[in-house]
Amino acid sequence: MEILIADHSGFCEGVERAYQLALKQAEQGRPVFMLGNLVHNAQVVEELKHQGIKTVKNLNEIPLHTNGLLLISAHGVPPEIYENAKKLGLEIVDTTCPWVKRAQNLVKQLSDQGDAIVIVGDEDHPEVKGLLGWAGASAIVVEGPSDLAGIESLNIFQMGVGVVAQTTQSEVNFEAVVSRLREKFSNLTVYKTICGATSKRQNAAIDLAKKVDLMLVIGDKMSANTKRLTELCSATGTETHQIQTGSELDLLWIKGKDRIGVTAGASTPEWVIAEIISLLRSQRQPA
Numbered sequence: 584m585e586i587l588i589a590d591h592s593g594f595c596e597g598v599e600r601a602y603q604l605a606l607k608q609a610e611q612g613r614p615v616f617m618l619g620n621l622v623h624n625a626q627v628v629e630e631l632k633h634q635g636i637k638t639v640k641n642l643n644e645i646p647l648h649t650n651g652l653l654l655i656s657a658h659g660v661p662p663e664i665y666e667n668a669k670k671l672g673l674e675i676v677d678t679t680c681p682w683v684k685r686a687q688n689l690v691k692q693l694s695d696q697g698d699a700i701v702i703v704g705d706e707d708h709p710e711v712k713g714l715l716g717w718a719g720a721s722a723i724v725v726e727g728p729s730d731l732a733g734i735e736s737l738n739i740f741q742m743g744v745g746v747v748a749q750t751t752q753s754e755v756n757f758e759a760v761v762s763r764l765r766e767k768f769s770n771l772t773v774y775k776t777i778c779g780a781t782s783k784r785q786n787a788a789i790d791l792a793k794k795v796d797l798m799l800v801i802g803d804k805m806s807a808n809t810k811r812l813t814e815l816c817s818a819t820g821t822e823t824h825q826i827q828t829g830s831e832l833d834l835l836w837i838k839g840k841d842r843i844g845v846t847a848g849a850s851t852p853e854w855v856i857a858e859i860i861s862l863l864r865s866q867r868q869p870a
């Protein structure tokens with residue numbers, strides 16, 4: 584049984600940067616609070632907790648006058664979080680990924696010049712919630728082409744419209760939405776704000792999936808980019824499973840398979856990938 588690992592898998596530069604920044608704060612001896620999960624990976628969040636960093640769901644959970652540090656996650660937050668944190672006297676350590684920051688700046692600029700904005704992404708994802716905050720009132724979220732039914736009736740399409748992507752969108756889905764929008768409207772400007780790390784991971788995962796009998800995608804179920812890798816690998820027709828830990832590996836999947844491909848989401852740490860590969864290598868296939 585051959586195990587092939589995709590190029591560009593595991594921590595991207597944005598997640599690595601956020602993780603290292605967080606670890607550095609933990610060494611300072613001041614209370615450190617993380618607003619939501621720094622990245623969508625339970626093992627990383629657990630490790631940060633182990634380093635003494637406390638996760639809070641909102642700023643109200645932070646006691647007053649703590650002289651604390653507030654970690655803004657790699658996914659970014661809406662502008663009011665910065666204002667509210669300052670009012671609470673918290674020092675902000677901003678780990679927003681530069682690719683996300685670039686998308687935030689873009690939607691703010693579009694909004695300031697009076698354009699409406701269509702964000703192609705998952706409306707429940709923190710990055711998209713943050714982008715909505717920077718984009719202002721004339722912004723909507725579209726997850727896929729099926730969300731576009733009846734969209735002509737929205738007033739926003741009487742304005743100039745900028746179309747942007749959640750940074751971890753699949754290129755295929757983004758292009759499908761853009762193409763359907765172009766059939767309906769001529770006043771669109773398209774900004775493909777998908778990050779370089781996402782494109783590289785998706786292309787490498789698809790290439791590998793086409794060459795193997797089974798694809799394993801390692802990453803947290805909450806991770807949008809990992810979910811997309813799973814969908815894209817599966818769409819090649821190769822049997823694909825997403826797992827977060829070695830305990831989720833089912834031996835029956837590898838039975839009779841000669842070549843197994845492995846990739847991992849951008850928030851999956853190296854130590855988890857190594858553990859699963861080692862487990863895979865140590866398995867004897869069931870008779």
Ligand code: SF4
Pocket residue numbers: 595596597598657680681682683750751778779780781808849
């Ligand atoms: S996946 Fe892209 S946008 Fe997200 S943290 Fe990594 S580099 Fe940044």
